[in-house]
Amino acid sequence: MWYSVLQKSHMHTCANLLKKAAHNLKGKSAADQRWIVRQLNDPFVKAAHAYNYRCRSAFKLLEMDDKYKLLKPGLNVIDCGAAPGAWSQIAVQRVNSTGSNEALPRGTVVGIDLQRIAPLDGAHFLSNYDITDPVTHAKLLELLPGGRAHIILSDMAPNASGFKEMDHEKLITMALSLMDLAHTVLEPGGALVCKYWDGALAHLLQEKLSAVFRDVRTVKPKASRKDSSELFFLARSYGEVK
Template structure:
């Protein structure tokens, strides 16, 4: 297994920690019970706890970056919908924004979310900020060296209503705003990774991305559950046509 190198005692501690949650099943709704049981049986949840990642989604970005090499030391990164901060943790490690490796240049990581994000060494968080707000854009330009980002990341999604088509439309609308953000902050040749839920409107997002990026592809990391409609667009080589 990909996490078999971890010390057995730490894995045992992680499993014990997760199994304690099973005692909270009593009194929960059927849907809540299913969610808890799924979390208990999820190897990515266990591995995230062992490796001190804030949530299992860290492994989605790890797989994408391991394959496509988007994050490099010295790069400036914007993490959209950053809470609870797992993607920012990966970005901090990969761009060396905490200065952990003195042999490489230090990058910058700025996370944005409508919710509060707990502090993280090497990241600057704009909690309670809307990524579509021009005021947020101005703050990003102030925080980013050279007022430009090399990479925009987005794992954000609206709160699920249970109505699949409505939720799909909301997420596509939100993701479309990232193209406008790229127009303001992304440097020529930069990259963007954004989540979307598969559906009838996905082509609109793909077309808008293809208009400003030379390469756009769909990726589904192993940490994205097979029964989920979650996918990611990976767009590279931004064409600054301003």
């Protein structure tokens, strides 16, 4: 269903786009102008508005979940780097954390970010919390039913410095910190989805994941821009390595 809306949104006329661009580009730097034009022409941005998702990244998780069936009613989910909350919106819908469908089990969604996250029905947000801090881990143990999560999601990334190798290293380090979180709260057989930028250290993250997850694969959703080095590791069957 969401894909049909995406197709329709992409059929806006060039004239309308140019009118919007002309209004928004005045007084902007060249970099800002490029960003605005890209946003105006991005069908996933338009579709996010149509579905009232907080940002276009919602479609990355939607595509992965549609294919790999990770999010199911009744599951407990941690969303790392949750701001502005688009992945949490998808998780809330699919694990039934609002309890809107009384015939299905009710799940739990906890989102964490260093930034503030606007409230979302069905999600408990830990704003201004560091995912690497033991205090955060202790808080998660309190919030999650039974102190366990079935899925850890991570779309977190460092602020870009403009130095590709440095940013790559920072993101790999952030993703590696999820291993400690998994050790603390992830249910045996659970799954982890984490973003990384392709580069020299990607193999290190893959090796660490493969040591504790039976199935680890690389995924690039269609909503990830083609010119981006963004990829995701999808790791399943935690603790079931032979």
